[in-house]
Amino acid sequence: MAKNLAGDLLVxxxxxxxxGVVVYLDDAGQWxxxxxxxxxxxxxRGGEILLERARAEGFGVVDLLLxxxxxxxxxxxxxxxxxxxxxxxxxxxxxxxAEAVRYA
Amino acid sequence: xxxxxxxxVVDDVWTKLADDQTVPADGPVLVSLTRWRGARAALLARxxxxxxxxxxxxxxxxxxxxxxRLDLVALHFPKFSDGRAYSQARLLRGRMGYGGELRAxxxxxxxxxxxxxxxxxxxxxxxxxxxADALAGARTLFxxxxxxxxxxxxxxxxxxxxxxxxxxxxxxxxxxxxxxxxTNYNY
Amino acid sequence: xxxxxxxxxxxxxRALLSERIAQFRDQVRRRLAGxxxxxxxxxxxxxxxLYLQLHAxxxxxxxxxGTLSSRQLRKLAEIARKYDRGYGHFTTRxxxxxxxxxxxxxxxxVAALAEVDxxxxxxxxxxxxxxxxxxFAGAAIDEIEDPRIWCEIVRQWSTLHPExxxxxxxxxxxxxxxxxxxxxxxxxxxxxxLWCNERRxxxxxVIVGGGLGRTxxxxxxxxxxxxxDELLAYLEATLRVYNxxxxxxxxYKSRIKILVxxxxxxxxxxxxxxxxxxxKDGALKLPAExxxxxxxxxxxxxxxxxxxxxxxxxxxxxxxxxFALWLKSNVASxxxxxxxxxxxxxxxxxxxxxxASAAQMEGVADIADSYSQGEIRVxxxxxxxxxxxxxxxxxxVWRALGQLGFAEANLGKITDIIACPGLDYxxxxxxxxxxxxxxxxxxxxxxxxxxxxxxLKIKISGCINACGHHHVGHIGILGVDKNGxxxxxxxxxxDVDFGKTALGTILGPAVAADKVVxxxxxxxxxxxxxxxxxxxxxxxxRRIGLQPFKERVYAAV
Numbered sequence: 001m002a003k004n005l006a007g008d009l010l011v012x013x014x015x016x017x018x019x020g021v022v023v024y025l026d027d028a029g030q031w032x033x034x035x036x037x038x039x040x041x042x043x044x045r046g047g048e049i050l051l052e053r054a055r056a057e058g059f060g061v062v063d064l065l066l067x068x069x070x071x072x073x074x075x076x077x078x079x080x081x082x083x084x085x086x087x088x089x090x091x092x093x094x095x096x097x098a099e100a101v102r103y104a
Numbered sequence: 105x106x107x108x109x110x111x112x113v114v115d116d117v118w119t120k121l122a123d124d125q126t127v128p129a130d131g132p133v134l135v136s137l138t139r140w141r142g143a144r145a146a147l148l149a150r151x152x153x154x155x156x157x158x159x160x161x162x163x164x165x166x167x168x169x170x171x172x173r174l175d176l177v178a179l180h181f182p183k184f185s186d187g188r189a190y191s192q193a194r195l196l197r198g199r200m201g202y203g204g205e206l207r208a209x210x211x212x213x214x215x216x217x218x219x220x221x222x223x224x225x226x227x228x229x230x231x232x233x234x235x236a237d238a239l240a241g242a243r244t245l246f247x248x249x250x251x252x253x254x255x256x257x258x259x260x261x262x263x264x265x266x267x268x269x270x271x272x273x274x275x276x277x278x279x280x281x282x283x284x285x286x287t288n289y290n291y
Numbered sequence: 292x293x294x295x296x297x298x299x300x301x302x303x304x305r306a307l308l309s310e311r312i313a314q315f316r317d318q319v320r321r322r323l324a325g326x327x328x329x330x331x332x333x334x335x336x337x338x339x340x341l342y343l344q345l346h347a348x349x350x351x352x353x354x355x356x357g358t359l360s361s362r363q364l365r366k367l368a369e370i371a372r373k374y375d376r377g378y379g380h381f382t383t384r385x386x387x388x389x390x391x392x393x394x395x396x397x398x399x400x401v402a403a404l405a406e407v408d409x410x411x412x413x414x415x416x417x418x419x420x421x422x423x424x425x426x427f428a429g430a431a432i433d434e435i436e437d438p439r440i441w442c443e444i445v446r447q448w449s450t451l452h453p454e455x456x457x458x459x460x461x462x463x464x465x466x467x468x469x470x471x472x473x474x475x476x477x478x479x480x481x482x483x484x485l486w487c488n489e490r491r492x493x494x495x496x497v498i499v500g501g502g503l504g505r506t507x508x509x510x511x512x513x514x515x516x517x518x519x520d521e522l523l524a525y526l527e528a529t530l531r532v533y534n535x536x537x538x539x540x541x542x543y544k545s546r547i548k549i550l551v552x553x554x555x556x557x558x559x560x561x562x563x564x565x566x567x568x569x570x571k572d573g574a575l576k577l578p579a580e581x582x583x584x585x586x587x588x589x590x591x592x593x594x595x596x597x598x599x600x601x602x603x604x605x606x607x608x609x610x611x612x613x614f615a616l617w618l619k620s621n622v623a624s625x626x627x628x629x630x631x632x633x634x635x636x637x638x639x640x641x642x643x644x645x646x647a648s649a650a651q652m653e654g655v656a657d658i659a660d661s662y663s664q665g666e667i668r669v670x671x672x673x674x675x676x677x678x679x680x681x682x683x684x685x686x687x688v689w690r691a692l693g694q695l696g697f698a699e700a701n702l703g704k705i706t707d708i709i710a711c712p713g714l715d716y717x718x719x720x721x722x723x724x725x726x727x728x729x730x731x732x733x734x735x736x737x738x739x740x741x742x743x744x745x746x747l748k749i750k751i752s753g754c755i756n757a758c759g760h761h762h763v764g765h766i767g768i769l770g771v772d773k774n775g776x777x778x779x780x781x782x783x784x785x786d787v788d789f790g791k792t793a794l795g796t797i798l799g800p801a802v803a804a805d806k807v808v809x810x811x812x813x814x815x816x817x818x819x820x821x822x823x824x825x826x827x828x829x830x831x832x833r834r835i836g837l838q839p840f841k842e843r844v845y846a847a848v
Binding site: 017019020021059062063083086091092 | 323
């Protein structure tokens, strides 16, 4: 079944300018690589405010965006879209197979 | 907007006229191609130099018979990534023999300068910090060019020939690169 | 280090590279210092081959005309280790992509490349891109003339071209020197085909407006025969028409194919010929001496006489079925008797197609030094080619490639899959490509079965930009996103063989990710049941049409 991509919960994300690494804006206005430390906006208006804050802290990052997330009962955040899941947790396969590094 | 030539910042003596503005009796004026076409005779009859500002979609060919009557042609970059004016510049300089000021207007950034100089631009409107320094160094940023263009530089392929071709608008290459012998190569 | 038998940089080429690196270093410094906005910086980094992907920057390194020396390949391995995560991805356009580059390291990485006369200039951005060629160039038995001579001439002319550095969109040129096109010249912005006319003159057929992507089109002949020394004048004329009149209002309509489509090839020809008439016999006409000087550098290596029939090879064919199959699929005729062209498959079962670790790159470089004149090629099918292998050395090369995992006898077979990086890496993708390729290649891993199925090209793209060339796959697979779910649209009957360039026909509704293998299995089963004598998958499809395939697939999934 199609998921609700709009989502109610939003976090602000970007790529770090210096190395391209995926980062999220935390409550202190710092960019963190940990999705679980991201500041969460709980409605559309909150999202707009979050994006404003992200822009204000945007000097060292590029490609700012809001990411729709879900939150489970223990407060663990999970992006809604596959793209954002991959941005948050990396490749979905082993980049180099074990055999490929065997030769030396 | 500050105006730069390779010598540095210069005063802009040109009055840019909108199409509905009255043409002053004298002094340098810059008009659109539409106005130039519509009022060519009157503009030529007045005292003072004439310049034409082209949109990058205007056909430069329409100035073909008039290049010797113009002292300024301004070519526009609506966005720095829109490169049509480079072709207009090369046609004006190389094919039509235009020798007056060729000015880049609009979104003009320092990193475009090596390309603009090679295409024949010699004046630039820009408000980017550091533009004057970049312009001063832009012609020597690359000691090597691979193509003939409108800046008179000899492409590497000709420097490599045992008897380099020297044409009127191509000076000899760097020291020791060319013989003084003039050879024609299939021109 | 052995001598190279292709273009060697001179002090001019090296001076330009080092000046370009200094310029890029300064641009990166200004960006990091906040003097340049991202909007201003983006085209600067792109024209130095630096993209921003999902997780990091990606550096796309040009391998001009797909030709590498062993020394260059070792340097690529070193750069992959030092500045990346120890592996790289060979692309369909004879580039190598490193996926984990830091912006702050990028100038050092390109400086390291320059140590072996390589660069990443114009591998992205709205410029003339790395010029590609037949990967068998200089070794192929059917070759009229080595296309790499012309690629190098075009490479130089197009590098930092002052007029064409802000084109409406990217511009890709491919050149073939053989009647059997291995460079896909009809699906490029400009394709050039060397041929010999009735008067025994060799010149170019100039093909314009081909391309895949969102609006796939097969290129049209702009000029039947162009004298070779007029190549640059004609290209400059064509690019000028495109630069002036190509659309800039819509990203998806800005390739030259749309211009040709909208004004018609006749009008395009008229405009280009008018422009060319002004330039003909001018400064861009290539002096014979210039052409000869470059051609001399591509002179074939002095291959010593080696026996054409070797008992050990014949014996191994009998004792090792996989070797026999490998000879059939991965070894091609060479212009010299006693030699063969060997393709190392970068598609071992279950591996990301086209990927090689630094260790594997070094391994291939060693093999090239021992057995292939120190030369390696990169094919647009994302494999590596050893162009000059003696028949006598084939067993040793097969064993050595086997140690690297690159001796899979699957060239042109169902697991020789072309795949783009897809959603795992790419910021543009809608769906993943590599995991789909992995599942397919594991499912069809058995080599004997692959040979029974025969030639079958699967090409996978993760979005409609079609980097995986799905339009021209015998089976094309296009990943789409439907409300956050990955679906895959199948198409049949695409082809890029010369004279038969064809775009695939969509089979029907897209299938779920976990049904792709079953769907392809059904397509193969339909083919096996219906194939006539000597028919390839695509031949059977052409004969019996879409319907039998469609019925079987949608009954199964």
